[in-house]
Amino acid sequence: xxxxxxxxxxxxxxxxxxxxxxxxxxxxxxxxxxxxxxxxxxxxxxxxxxxxxxxxxxxxxxxxxxxxxxxxxxxxxxxxxxxxxxxxxxxxxxxxxxxxxxxxxxxxxxxxxxxxxxxxxxxxxxxxxxxxxxxxxxxxxxxxxxxxxxxxxxxxxxxxxxxxxxxxxxxxxxxxxxxxxxx
Amino acid sequence: xxxxxxxxxxxxxxxxxxxxxxxxxxxxxxxxxxxxxxxxxxxxxxxxxxxxxxxxxxxxxxxxxxxxxxxxxxxxxxxxxxxxxxxxxxxxxxxxxxxxxxxxxxxxxxxxxxxxxxxxxxxxxxxxxxxxxxxxxxxxxxxxxxxxxxxxxxxxxxxxxxxxxxxxxxxxxxxxxxxxxxx
DNA sequence: AAGCGCATGTAATTTGTTACATGATTAT
DNA sequence: ATAATCATGTAACAAATTACATGCGCTT
Numbered sequence: 001x002x003x004x005x006x007x008x009x010x011x012x013x014x015x016x017x018x019x020x021x022x023x024x025x026x027x028x029x030x031x032x033x034x035x036x037x038x039x040x041x042x043x044x045x046x047x048x049x050x051x052x053x054x055x056x057x058x059x060x061x062x063x064x065x066x067x068x069x070x071x072x073x074x075x076x077x078x079x080x081x082x083x084x085x086x087x088x089x090x091x092x093x094x095x096x097x098x099x100x101x102x103x104x105x106x107x108x109x110x111x112x113x114x115x116x117x118x119x120x121x122x123x124x125x126x127x128x129x130x131x132x133x134x135x136x137x138x139x140x141x142x143x144x145x146x147x148x149x150x151x152x153x154x155x156x157x158x159x160x161x162x163x164x165x166x167x168x169x170x171x172x173x174x175x176x177x178x179x180x181x182x183x
Numbered sequence: 184x185x186x187x188x189x190x191x192x193x194x195x196x197x198x199x200x201x202x203x204x205x206x207x208x209x210x211x212x213x214x215x216x217x218x219x220x221x222x223x224x225x226x227x228x229x230x231x232x233x234x235x236x237x238x239x240x241x242x243x244x245x246x247x248x249x250x251x252x253x254x255x256x257x258x259x260x261x262x263x264x265x266x267x268x269x270x271x272x273x274x275x276x277x278x279x280x281x282x283x284x285x286x287x288x289x290x291x292x293x294x295x296x297x298x299x300x301x302x303x304x305x306x307x308x309x310x311x312x313x314x315x316x317x318x319x320x321x322x323x324x325x326x327x328x329x330x331x332x333x334x335x336x337x338x339x340x341x342x343x344x345x346x347x348x349x350x351x352x353x354x355x356x357x358x359x360x361x362x363x364x365x366x
Numbered sequence: 367a368a369g370c371g372c373a374t375g376t377a378a379t380t381t382g383t384t385a386c387a388t389g390a391t392t393a394t
Numbered sequence: 395a396t397a398a399t400c401a402t403g404t405a406a407c408a409a410a411t412t413a414c415a416t417g418c419g420c421t422t
Contacts, residue, residue: 001381002278009285019401033281034274039382041403066401076289083285084293087278089301091217092342095185095270097335098216102192102266104331106259110267118272148287151356155280155349162345163272166338173334184409202373222410224375249373 004043004052006033008071008079011053015070018044031129031156044069052078100170112174119167126160129153187226187235189216191254191262194236198253201227214312214339227252235261283353295357302350309343312336 010021010029021044022037024030035043047053052075056068071079096118103111137150193204193212204227205220207213230236235258239251254262279301286294320333 002276002281003381005285006281009281009288012288017401018403022401030274032275032277032284034276036383037402038384038404045403079285080289080292083282083289084297086297086300087282089304089346090278091213092215092339093185093217094215094338095273097338098185098189098192099266099270100331100338101215101335102188102262104328104335105192105195106263106266108327108331109263114267114269117269121272144291145287147356148283148291151353152280152284152287154352155277155283156275158345158349159275162341166341169337170334173330186409200373201375205373219411220374221376221412228375 002033003035003039004047005079005082006035007040007043007047008052008075011069011071012076012079015056015068017066017068019066028132032152047075051075108174112171115167115171115174119164119171122160122163122167126157126164129157129160133157185216186218186222187230188262188265189218190223190226190230191235191258194252194254195259195262198239198251200249200251202249211315215335230258234258291357295354298350298354298357302347302354305343305346305350309340309347312340312343316340 006025006029007021010016010024016024018037018041021040022035025033025035025040044053048055048069051072053069053071056070099114100111133150133153137146137153189208189212190204193199193207199207201220201224204223205218208216208218208223227236231238231252234255236252236254239253282297283294316333316336320329320336
């Protein structure tokens, strides 16, 4: 599974506490891997116990106190192994496509509004990504790290673009049928 | 929670037994919603118990015997309600994008080969979809059902196209620096 | 009758989600 | 001091994955 590896990647980029990780998984990191704070705390516990990470001993480690983690060599090795291993793409599972297919048998009531709402959400997300691209990835990208991170962001941008295009088609298809099917 | 609704949709399109459903979720239906036979049998049990579907009483219903299910009015109503309700897009979670991000911190060993493998898989999938499109959706699409189902297939086609384009970019980015090792 | 594949399930484990609990810090 | 908020967790549950179990029917 990928959650522990997502956490290892995030911690390698920057050692963090549980809440800081949660924030990062809600923002930039969440563009390709999302996680809730409950998942994160549980997984941090497992990773610490297995020796992949450790809490920085600086502050007083009590409940309600901040606790920063860093990756240990074992954790980095594990991540490197996972990142280079073969893994098949996961099976498709998209609720919106399913709902359109369901609408084909039970009717399209409410569907156009829902499609429009999703379209607006994806347009907003695309704007957000493009803002990040302008800010963080100016034309002269030099380091390998930058190139790879930019590539991941491009994935997000092009995925949002896909959805916007598809939703636009979908709205034409669904809306265009109340009158005559003018194509 | 979409699995029960996926099953209701599939059964409305055509009443089936558990194994037939499994087959359909491995083929065309699986293009937008995948499920294993264990999930399907468990869910069929729940749906039958809740009165959303029923087993056709035709054949002898014993273990190892085929058992066909059909959707009852309650199930169809439930599906219609679900299909028209509002649901936010689910949070992004893509292992391959994560692996590229991980490669940015632990190195790109093995990555190009993996990207090429995925590229080949997506190219094959795209060909498959395009074959289905040619076969099942000739230019003169008439019924609303056909238009909606074609729309769902277009979603699959354009998603595969997205992956192929992104993976091609990714290979240019990663291969363009190969051999240099550390940075 | 032995073996094989088909069809239907059970069980165990892991992952993800939702709701709640508790200590510490800061503002009023 | 009280309340609000931050930070870290626990508990309960739902969903998905993996592995295993059982009965039937057909072939050899």
